[in-house]
Amino acid sequence: MTVKDDPGQTLFEKRTIRKITLRIIPFxxxxxxxxxxxxxxxxxxxxxxxxxxxxxxxxxxLAAGLFFIGxxxxxxxxxxxxxxxxxxxxxxxxxxxxxxxxxxxxxVQNDIQLYIIRFLLGVAEAGFFPGIIIYLSFxxxxxxxxxxxxxxxxxxxxxxxxxxxxxxxIMHTISxxxxxxxxWMFILEGLPAVILGVVCYFVPTERPKDAKxxxxxxxxxxxxxxxxEQAAKKGTTLHLSIWKTLANPKVLYLxxxxxxxxxxxxxxxxxxxQIIKGLSGTLDTTQIGLIGMIPYVVATVAMIWxxxxxxxxxxRKMHSYIPMGVAAVAMFLAAILESPFLVIASISIALAGxxxxxxxxxxVPSQFLSVATAGTAIAAxxxxxxxxxFVGPFAQGMIIEATGSPTAGLYxxxxxxxxxxxxxxxxxxxxxxxxxxxxADNAAVEAVR
Numbered sequence: 060m061t062v063k064d065d066p067g068q069t070l071f072e073k074r075t076i077r078k079i080t081l082r083i084i085p086f087x088x089x090x091x092x093x094x095x096x097x098x099x100x101x102x103x104x105x106x107x108x109x110x111x112x113x114x115x116x117x118x119x120x121l122a123a124g125l126f127f128i129g130x131x132x133x134x135x136x137x138x139x140x141x142x143x144x145x146x147x148x149x150x151x152x153x154x155x156x157x158x159x160x161x162x163x164x165x166x167v168q169n170d171i172q173l174y175i176i177r178f179l180l181g182v183a184e185a186g187f188f189p190g191i192i193i194y195l196s197f198x199x200x201x202x203x204x205x206x207x208x209x210x211x212x213x214x215x216x217x218x219x220x221x222x223x224x225x226x227x228x229i230m231h232t233i234s235x236x237x238x239x240x241x242x243w244m245f246i247l248e249g250l251p252a253v254i255l256g257v258v259c260y261f262v263p264t265e266r267p268k269d270a271k272x273x274x275x276x277x278x279x280x281x282x283x284x285x286x287x288e289q290a291a292k293k294g295t296t297l298h299l300s301i302w303k304t305l306a307n308p309k310v311l312y313l314x315x316x317x318x319x320x321x322x323x324x325x326x327x328x329x330x331x332x333q334i335i336k337g338l339s340g341t342l343d344t345t346q347i348g349l350i351g352m353i354p355y356v357v358a359t360v361a362m363i364w365x366x367x368x369x370x371x372x373x374x375r376k377m378h379s380y381i382p383m384g385v386a387a388v389a390m391f392l393a394a395i396l397e398s399p400f401l402v403i404a405s406i407s408i409a410l411a412g413x414x415x416x417x418x419x420x421x422x423v424p425s426q427f428l429s430v431a432t433a434g435t436a437i438a439a440x441x442x443x444x445x446x447x448x449f450v451g452p453f454a455q456g457m458i459i460e461a462t463g464s465p466t467a468g469l470y471x472x473x474x475x476x477x478x479x480x481x482x483x484x485x486x487x488x489x490x491x492x493x494x495x496x497x498x499a500d501n502a503a504v505e506a507v508r
Contacts, residue, residue, distance in 0.1 A: 071276075071280070072280075075273070075277045075280060075281060076199075076203055078272075078273070078277070079198055079199070079267075079273075079281065080203075080207065082272060083195070083198060083263070084207060084210065084211065086262075086263065087191055087194075087195070087211060088210070088211060088214050089255070090150075090154065090191070090255060090259070091188075091191065091211060091214040091215070091218070092214050092217060092218040092221060093154075093218075093248075093251050093252050093255060094157075094184065094187060094218075094252075095214070095215055095218035095219070095222070096218050096221065096222040096225075096226075096248055097157060097158070097161040097180070097184075097248060097249055097252055098126060098180065098184065099218070099219065099222060099328060099329065100222055100226050100244060100245065100248055101122065101123055101164075101177070101329065102123070102328065102329040102330065102331060102332050102333075103222070103223070103226040103227055103230065103241075103244065103332050103344075103348065103351075104164075104226075104230070104241040104244060104245065105119050105332065105333060106227070106230065106241070106332055106333070106336060106344055106347065107230055107239055107240060107241040107344070108239075108241045111239060111241070112167070112168075112169060112170060112173065113170075114170055114173075115456075115460060116455075116456040116457075116459040116460045117453070117456040117457050117459075117460045118170050118456070119452075119456055120329075120330075120452045120453040120454070120455055120456020120457065120459075121174065121452075121453050121456065122170070122173045122174055122177050123177070123329045123452035123453075123456075124448060124449035124450065124451070124452040124453040125174055125177045125178045125181065125449065126177050126178070126180055126181035126184075126448070126449075127181055127325075127445045127446060127447075127448035127449040128178060128181060128446075128449055129177075129178040129179060129180065129181025129182040129183075129185065130181035130182070130184060130185045130445050130448075131181075131185075131442055131445045131446055131449075132182070132185075133181075133182045133185035133186070134185040134186055134189070134438070134441075134442055134445075135438070135442070136185075136186075137149075137153070137185040137186025137187075137189075137190075138186050138189050138190070138438070140186070141186055141189075141190045141193065145265060146190055146193050146194040146197070146265065147194065147259065147260070147263050147264075147265045148260060149186070149190055150187065150190045150191065150194065150259055151256045151257070151259040151260035152256070153183060153184060153185075153186060153187045153190065153256070154187075154252050154253070154255055154256030154259055155252070155253050155256035155257070156183040156256075157180060157183040157184045157187075157252055158249050158250065158251070158252030158253035158254075158255075158256060159249070159253060160176055160179050160180045160183050160249075161180065161245060161248065161249030161252060162245065162246050162249035162250060162253070163176055163249075164176050164177075164180070164245035164249065165238075165241075165242040165243065165244070165245035165246040165249070166242070189438065189441075191211070194263075195207055195211070197265070197266050197267070197285075198266075198267060198281070200284055200285060200288050212362075212417065212418065213359060213362060213363055215414070216355040216356075216358045216359040216362065216410075216414055217355075217359060219328070219351070219352075219355040220352050220355045220356055220359065222248075223348045223349070223351035223352045223355070224345070224348045224349050224351075224352060225248075225348075226244050226248065226348060227332075227344045227345050227347055227348025227349075227351075228345055228348065229243055229244040229247055229248075230243075230244050230344050231343060231344040231345045232345075233247075240344075267281045267282050267285070268282055307436070309486070310424070310436045310439055310440060311443075312482070312486060313420075313423060313424065313436075313440050313486075314439060314440045314442075314443030314444065315443070315482065316420075316479050316482050316483055316486075317420070317440050317441070317443060317444030317447070318443050318444050318446060318447040318450075319447065319475045319476070319478055319479035319482075320383065320413070320416065320420075320444065320447065320476070320479050321444045321445065321446075321447030321448050321450075321451060322447040322450050322451040322454065322472065322475055323386070323390065323413065323451065323472040323473075323475050323476050323479075324410075324413045324447075324451070325447065325448045325451040325452060326450075326451030326452055326454060326455045326468060326471075326472050327390070327406065327409065327410070327413075327451075327455075327469070327472060328410075329451070329452045329455075330452065330455045330456075330459075330465065330468070331351055331354070331406070332347055332348075332351055333459075333465050334402075334406070334465045334466055335347045335350050335351055335403070336465070337464070337465035337466065338399040338402060338403075339399055350403060353403060353407055354403070354406050354407040354409075354410045354411075355410065357407040357408070357410065357411045358407070358410040358411045358413070358414040358415075359414070360411075361382075361411035361412070361414060361415045362411075362414040362415050362417065362418070364415075365378065365382060365415035365418075365419070366415070366417075366418035366419070369418060369419040369422070374419075375419045375420070375422045375423050376419075376423070376483065376486065378415075378419035379416055379419045379420045379423065379483050380480050380483035380484050382411070382412040382413070382415035382416045383412060383413070383416045383476055383479055383480045383483060384412075384476075384477075384480040385408065385409075385411075385412040386408070386409045386410075386411075386412030386413045386416070386476050387412075387473050387474075387476035387477045387480055388473075389405045389406070389408035389409035389412060390405070390406075390409045390469050390472050390473035390476060391469070391470065391473040392405040393405035393406045393409060393466065393469050394466050394467070394469035394470045394473065402466070420483075421437065423486075424436045424437060424440070451472070454468065454471060455468040455471075455472075458471060
């Protein structure tokens with residue numbers, strides 16, 4: 060008898076899920092924060108690194124974007140390896156290798172070395188996010204997985220909130236052994252990934268059946284529930300082969316939307332410290348970091364609130380294009396306004412819209428594909444979108460090189476967001492499923508990025 064059939068087991072169900080959540084989610088949350096700090100801290104390093112290495116704006120944009128080329132090329136091979144070696148072991152490998160490369164960033168001596176390490180960092184990190192999603196699916200049913208992943212994805216803006224003051228403080232105050240602060244920032248922020256990789260290999264439990272910290276009754280219950288849910292998913296909605304999924308017009312269309320979105324989102328994200336620096340010549344590195352926290356605090360709140368509203372309304376399309384449209388307007392205002400306060404306020408609204416877009420957008424594939432096929436579609440859309448992570452920072456560097464203005468690129472990003480908003484408005488989707496039909500679908504398609 061399932062928990063649903065027996066009201067007397069409701070408390071047992073909640074207690075078991077809470078126990079699993081408290082055991083797994085905090086650790087995963089920390090891993091993803093470290094992940095985003097190590098991939099994005101090059102933006103803060105640019106405040107000192109560019110001058111020391113003689114990097115032009117275009118060269119820095121290329122270095123920032125090369126990460127996503129490596130990530131794009133090796134994401135699928137990494138996921139294949141994960142299936143062979145197991146999620147826990149492969150995630151541990153990813154952590155250790157990216158941590159070592161992040162530390163090596165502190166020892167680069169020229170632009171070529173920087174390009175190579177940034178590319179290899181993307182190769183090392185490839186497959187991390189999908190691997191985490193797969194690992195979570197070993198433990199949570201559809202009805203919990205959607206909420207779990209929403210909380211997990213919230214670690215992205217939280218990582219910026221932490222990294223902004225931490226990175227700039229290290230750069231401003233630490234110069235041991237006559238090494239520049241930006242070098243120590245890479246070293247000190249890369250080491251936690253290596254340490255956590257070792258911990259990840261030995262501490263997490265692969266699957267519920269191996270969890271000694273669960274009682275026998277709890278292990279049997281969650282294992283049975285997950286097996287029953289997998290059996291119930293068979294034979295629903297459209298199911299396509301891998302190649303047909305990759306060639307599906309709507310999948311490619313959504314990939315194009317996400318590409319344009321990533322150009323704008325990461326173009327601003329990596330260059331935000333430089334934009335803030337350009338607003339005032341009197342700000343020191345630490346002050347730039349503190350101001351850089353503000354947009355991501357706003358984005359975190361907006362993301363969680365808007366995602367919950369989308370789930371409550373069981374509506375995805377409108378909840379995707381509205382925040383992106385708001386972000387486009389706010390980005391344009393940030394480009395034309397002169398007051399530093401108003402520019403930061405506009406960027407905060409823009410990032411709030413960009414992050415609020417994520418969860419509703421990733422629920423869209425389930426409205427026309429089966430759960431299994433939606434997973435492949437998400438990987439394809441995400442891979443296409445990650446190329447935008449190369450284009451955005453590089454394009455911003457070219458624009459700054461040509462104009463001399465750190466905010467000039469915001470016009471370009473605002474225009475792209477208008478295009479992606481229009482594309483999202485134009486897409487045709489079937490009528491959303493009833494609430495009773497959505498949990499399993501939502502769980503699969505909330506696998507963002």
